[in-house]
Amino acid sequence: MDRDSLELRSTVQADGTLRLHLEPVSLPEPGPGQLLVRVEAAPINPSDLGLMFGPADMATLARDGDALTARIPDAAMPALRSRIGQSLPIGNEGAGTVVAAGPDQQQMVGRRVAMLGGAMFARLRLIGAGDCLVLPEGAGAEEGAALFVNPLTALGFVETMRAEGHKAIVHAPAASNLGQMLVRICQTDGVGLVNIVRSPEQVALLRGLGAAHVVDSSAAGFRAELTEAIAATGATLSFDAIGGGETTSIVLNAMEAVAARDAASYGLYGSGVAKQGYIYGALDTGPTILRRGFGFSWSVGGWLLFRALQRLDPATVARMRERVVEERTTTFASHYTARIPLEGVLDPETVAAFVRKSTGAKYLITP
Secondary structure, eight states, X not given: OOOEEEEEEEEEOTTSEEEEEEEEEEOOOOOTTEEEEEEEEEEEOHHHHHHHHTTOEEEEEEEETTEEEEEOOGGGGGGGGGGBTOEEEOOSEEEEEEEEEOTTOGGGTTOEEEEESSOOSBSEEEEEGGXXXXXXXXXXXXXXXXXXXXXXXXXXXXXXXXXXXOOEEEEESOSSHHHHHHHHHHHHHTOEEEEEESSHHHHHHHHHTTOSEEEXXXXXXXXXXXXXXXXXXXXXXXXXXXXXXXXXXHHHHHHHHHHHHTOSSOOTTOOOOOEEEEEOOOSEEEEEOOOOOSOSSEEEEEOOHHHHHHHSOHHHHXXXXXXXXXXXXXXXXXXXXXXXXXXXXXXXXXXXXHTTOOTTOOEEEOO
16 A cells, blocks of 8 residues: 655754755554554644744744745754754644554554554554554544543643642643643542633633632732632642743742641741642743742652653553543543644644644644
8 A cells, every 4th residue: 555654844954944844754564563544633732833843933934945944043052952954753643544554453454543652743654553542433533633642631630649649739821722621620530620820711711611719810819819729629739831930939839828827836947738830831931930938848840741651550541541532522522723734734824823822722733
């Protein structure tokens, strides 16, 4: 069969030019444990944009023949030294139909699968069967396109909470596709959740989903409302997709203020309540600022889905994957703003739309 594919690639050149282009690729015959999948749908996640454009100045984005180019600031080039000259495929997850398989996977031919493993912005993907979720008969590609990154991240937050001995979560910003999934999970599982959003409209959105604790960071009484929500839930764990700025610092200080209410006496080093802040995104790439009014029983770290899955018990991960498939049209359903053909990703106006990362906006590539 035809195994010639086309992949969206990103290349950083030595002169500081980033080039986004389509590259023809001829894939080998599937070997044992492998599937050849015709990609039918692949969402554009914020994590994909990091590889797609990196620190490039998007104001310089321009069409250059059959590619898009943008300039990378000189100050950012040293961090990209290992990328120079490499044509890197893009796309963390997707879904499609198995068109060929290794000798031990022939029963999979014709089945539709969800996939995780990179290089999904392509017409074909050669992938290990273990990196796929088999979708039920009749399930469409769009149902399976985004069943890994956001669903497993939201479930991963809850499993991390349980593994580390916390009982409730603070999440910011919480009105995203992922945030809405987390609201549904916590309602079903009886987990306390404090949602930080950035506008009255987002407050209404999450309250419409049944969220009990939603605080608006743009409101005058934000910090007081956050403190009371943390008191109501007992949250000592936070997940911050913003990264830069003071979000994690504000949350930790609110947690400490709640802990101090129950302190029997003054503590020179603050409360003994352990507080953990995780940064899992970089919507703001500026410095993370900590204004340390939260004692000494605290920790701030990075949280990455793929590494978190490695730390969790394999049986827990298997249970998470099963739940995602079972609840793919309810808890973990994604809704798309627009569908883009593979070639359409090289249109500057289309790029300008999806790099905004507007709340509630999600774009789907349909190779």
